[in-house]
Amino acid sequence: MAESGLEAILMQNRGALLRFIAAHGGGEEAEDILQELWMRVRANPPTKPIAQPLSYLYRAANNLMLDRYRSAKQAAKRDSDWSDSAVTEPGRSDEPSTERGLIAREQLDIAQSELDALGERTAQIFRRHRIDGVAQRDIAQELGISISTVESDLRRAYRAMIDLRRRFDEV
Amino acid sequence: MTTEDEALDWVIRLRDPGFEDWEAFGAWMAGDPARAEAYHALAIAEEDLGEMLPAETAPVVVPSIADAARLRHGRRTTRRLWLGGALAASVAALVGSNMLDHRGGDISVATAPGERRSVALADGSRMILNGNTVVRLDSADPRMATLDRGEVLFEIRHDEKNPFRVSVGGDQLLDVGTAFNVVHEHGVTAVQVSEGAVMYNPDSDAVRLDAGKSLRVAGDQAVVGSVVPGDVAAWRDGRLISDGQTMAEVAAHLSRYTGERVSATAEVANRPFRGVLSLGTREDIAALGPILGVAVHRTPKGWELAAR
Known part of the structure; x- marks a missing residue:
């Protein structure tokens, strides 16, 4: 889809997109955020043809809101780190990179075994969805199981993986 | 369901490549500011899962190669065992990676001999590639595929205004609401239709192949035959x-x-x-x-x- 085509879709659905941004907590800044969204889309135009341009814009808006949330969270964390570091040794937060690599590998192993502990089918469905990006409907078809089975397995697996992620982040 | 549970469901649903229910998602968030908050926290953690997961699933183990290797190691498998394996493997084989290789504007999807791969297209259509197959997709035209070599089962989401076309060995196939299998090898093209219909060379021959029909094109001879729809892409x-x-x-x-x-x-x-x-x-x-x-x-x- 040409850039101008996307722009037309954005203009046509301005109200809906603004409402979406506001629901995300964008509130009074919604107009500015929509502007930022458009700058982003223009700076990184889609590399593949888009079947659903409006869905593409919603997706981009969602990503933008998540990025904003992430940077707000990081800023808050920096502030609290700053006050913490005033009473500890300076420069301790930079771990050697090999150690970080080791931690990453350990995390990968732990995640694998936690996932496998959920059962082979659940682990496979999760990998297919999260790593290969296959739709639930297609996974159900491939494995010859119902979509509700796929849904409940995904719920369990995502819950376990997100909880694990949070445990890692707390350390 | 708690807000947290609901938020997790949205996180999972939004990960689906074809997710389109944005209005409903927005309406859910608008109902209570705590919902957006719960969603954001979960979605961020979910994004960060990437750091502790492999970048792609383990390579597909193709049944024939796995069994051949086992035989080389002196372990014999019974036919019955293998048949069970074949069914499992045909599922496993579809659980391949969906990696697309971008080359010079055109997107080329290929499989090695013995490998099978399922590729989801942006419009919800699907191609299932048998081994030793090369298909090219046109990045400028998502409703077009060129089969250079091998065998593909096309499961096409039909769009009357924008029908899907397959170019094979200089011939054109136009879908009329369809699942069909195409083989192209050594100058011979074979088409089998299991659902809907396909139009062969719509601009010249305009031969319509309904479900249960097959077509074999060798040189300048094209012969229409029959096939049991359930046998297509067996x-x-x-x-x-x-x-x-x-x-x-x-x-x-x-x-x-x-x-x-x-x-x-x-x-x-x-x-x-x-x-x-x-x-x-x-x-x-x-x-x-x-x-x-x-x-x-x-x-x-x-x-x-x-x-x-």
């Missing part, structure tokens, strides 16, 4: 169904499916074969002689189907 569950295909085509099919190199000698190459083959291991290929009515020799290069 390779997906480890069966190779031949309805008068030549021994050369059967050999090509065996090579594509198993990853073993199988050829037919000139003497038998044009002999037709009718029947169903169920196979996957090297042992199976050797055992095909009586069914195919040929001698099967092991050669340094692979397997040879020869006169008895």
Whole structure:
């Protein structure tokens, strides 16, 4: 889809997109955020043809809101780190990179075994969805199981993986 | 359900590549500011899962190769065992990676002999590639695919205004609401339709192939035949169904499916074969002689189907 085509879709659905941004907590800044969204889309135009341009814009808006949330969270964390570091040794937060690599590998192993502990089918469905990006409907078809089975397995697996992620982040 | 549970469901649903329910998602968030908060926290953690997961799933273990390796190590598998394996494997084989190789604007999707791969297209259509297959997609035209070599089952989401086209060996196939299998090898194109219909060369021949019809194009000859719709793309569950295909085509099919190199000698190459083959291991290929009515020799290069 040409850039101008996307722009037309954005203009046509301005109200809906603004409402979406506001629901995300964008509130009074919604107009500015929509502007930022458009700058982003223009700076990184889609590399593949888009079947659903409006869905593409919603997706981009969602990503933008998540990025904003992430940077707000990081800023808050920096502030609290700053006050913490005033009473500890300076420069301790930079771990050697090999150690970080080791931690990453350990995390990968732990995640694998936690996932496998959920059962082979659940682990496979999760990998297919999260790593290969296959739709639930297609996974159900491939494995010859119902979509509700796929849904409940995904719920369990995502819950376990997100909880694990949070445990890692707390350390 | 708690807000947290609901938020998790949205996180999962939004990960689906074809998610479109944005209005409903927005309405849910708008109901209570705590919902957006819960969603954000979960979605961020979910994004960060990438750091502790492999970048892609383990490479697909193709049944024939796995079994061949096992045989090499002296462990024999019974046919019954293998059949179970074949069904599981046809599922496992579809659980391949969906990696697309971008080359010079065109997107090329390829499989190695013995490999099978399922590729989801942006419009919800799907291509399932048999082994030793090359398909090119046109990045400027998502409703167009070119089969350079091999075999593909197309499951096309029909759009009357924008029909899907397959270009193969200089011919055009136009979908009319469809699942169809296409093989192109050694200048021969074979089409089998299991659902809907396909139009062959809509601009010139305009031959309509309904479900249950097949088409075989060799040189300047095109012959329409019949096929049992349930038998179309039987390779997906480890069966190779031949309805008068030549021994050369059967050999090509065996090579594509198993990853073993199988050829037919000139003497038998044009002999037709009718029947169903169920196979996957090297042992199976050797055992095909009586069914195919040929001698099967092991050669340094692979397997040879020869006169008895």
